Amino acid sequence: MPENGNYMIAAYILGGVILVGYALSLYLRTRRSLRP
């Protein structure tokens, strides 16, 4: 079986960072819009 687990880990980390980063960006943008 090929040893390529590091590629899987990299993909999972990058995918997670993109999705969590976008969720955070939405949170910050809406908070800024709600600020009086």
Place this chain on the structure above:
Amino acid sequence: MRMLRVGRWITAIALLLLVGVYVRALVFTPVERMQGLAQKIYYLHVPAAIWTETAMVLVGIASVFYLFLKDPRLDRFAAASAEVGVVFAAVVLTTGPIWGKPIWGTWWSWDARLTSMLFLFLLYVGYLLLRSAVADPATRARYAAVLGICGMGLVPFIHFSVYLFRTLHPMPIILKPSAPSMPGSMVATALFSVGVFTLLYVGFVVQRYALSYLREQLEAAGEVGHA
């Protein structure tokens, strides 16, 4: 604002379930013999691709209806779906090459599937830039609707490109007329991930829709620039 709270809750639950997808894929799903652990990238890459294509089709449908009905809610939804589609496309375009390197021996190939997916991503980045460049809301919505409809036309081409051209990209394993070409436990993990991405899409779009609404209110009050 109730819609915003609902969107945040859905997103939070979806992100927690995404951790569940990772755990299920790593611990409870068998390792594919030929591809090794890199095959598990599939559980992130494919659901993101399915929801990229769906998001762009929904942009196109909302845009068609907007041109007839001129309802700002349709334009707001199209803008939200396009932005979320771009984020999912970014996941597809980063995880794909990471899988390609150990399996194909190259990060990228300019074949029909990969190139058309990159084109779709760039087209919707252009869509978002267009929206931020036009100040008048009615003109912005009309121009964006036309571009959104053009983008929708690209989606069937992307999906069927693996049948129409000789590509490095594998044929569909689940989204095809015949039975899935993988064991039941792998299909279950893939479907679980598709469900989580569905929830992520809904949570993100609801929040992004609420953000557009908030910005329109501020814009009407003359406090900020356009969304």
